[in-house]
Amino acid sequence: MSDQIMDIFLRTGALMEGHFVLTSGLHSGKYFQCAQLLQYPDYTEFAARELLLKLSPLQVDLVISPALGGIVIGYEVARQLGVRSIFAERKEGPLVLRRGFKIEKGEKCLVIEDVVTTGGSTQEVIDVVLANGGEVAAAGVLVDRSGGRANFRYKMASLIQVDVKNWQPDECPLCKQNIPFDKPGSRPIKR
Numbered sequence: 001m002s003d004q005i006m007d008i009f010l011r012t013g014a015l016m017e018g019h020f021v022l023t024s025g026l027h028s029g030k031y032f033q034c035a036q037l038l039q040y041p042d043y044t045e046f047a048a049r050e051l052l053l054k055l056s057p058l059q060v061d062l063v064i065s066p067a068l069g070g071i072v073i074g075y076e077v078a079r080q081l082g083v084r085s086i087f088a089e090r091k092e093g094p095l096v097l098r099r100g101f102k103i104e105k106g107e108k109c110l111v112i113e114d115v116v117t118t119g120g121s122t123q124e125v126i127d128v129v130l131a132n133g134g135e136v137a138a139a140g141v142l143v144d145r146s147g148g149r150a151n152f153r154y155k156m157a158s159l160i161q162v163d164v165k166n167w168q169p170d171e172c173p174l175c176k177q178n179i180p181f182d183k184p185g186s187r188p189i190k191r
C-alpha cells in the first residue's frame with residue numbers, strides 16, 4: 001500500500017530529487033512539496049483514505065490543520081469523516097484560530113498536516129486545541145521526515161516516513177560536486 005502512495009508522490013512531483021536549499025538554510029538532495037499531490041482531488045481523496053485507515057479506530061468532532069500546507073488534506077479528511085474542518089494560521093508569532101473558528105470545550109480534534117519535519121507546527125496546533133479547551137484525539141501527517149523525532153504523546157500516523165539527509169551548506173556533498181541548485185517544482189522525478 002505504501003508503494004502505491006510513494007508512486008503517487010513520484011508521479012505528481014510531490015517528491016523531487018536534485019539539490020535544494022530548504023527554508024531552514026540547510027541543503028538537501030530531496031524535496032517534498034505535497035501541494036503537487038494535493039492539486040489532484042482523486043489522489044488527495046486516496047491519500048486521505050489511506051491515512052484514516054492507519055488512524056482508525058477514530059472518533060473525532062473536527063479536524064484542525066495548520067495553514068497553509070495542511071488545509072487541503074485536512075479538509076478532505078474531514079469530508080470523509082463527515083465532521084467540520086478548521087485551520088490555525090500565523091499572522092505574527094504562534095498559530096491561532098481566526099475567522100471565527102471555535103473549538104467547543106471537550107471536542108475531540110484530529111490534527112492533520114502535510115509534512116512534519118521537526119514537529120513544530122503540529123505541536124503548535126496541539127497547543128491551540130488544548131488552549132481552546134479541546135481534546136487531541138490523534139495526529140495524522142502525509143509525510144513524516146522527522147526521522148522519529150516528532151513525538152506528540154498522542155496517537156500518530158503518517159503515510160510515508162522518509163529519512164532525508166540535510167547538510168549545512170559548507171558540508172553539502174552536492175555543493176562539493178558543483179551541482180547547480182534546483183528550484184522546487186522545476187524537476188519532478190520521472191518514472
Ligand SMILES: [Zn+2]
Nearest residue numbers: 027172174175
Ligand atoms: Zn549544497
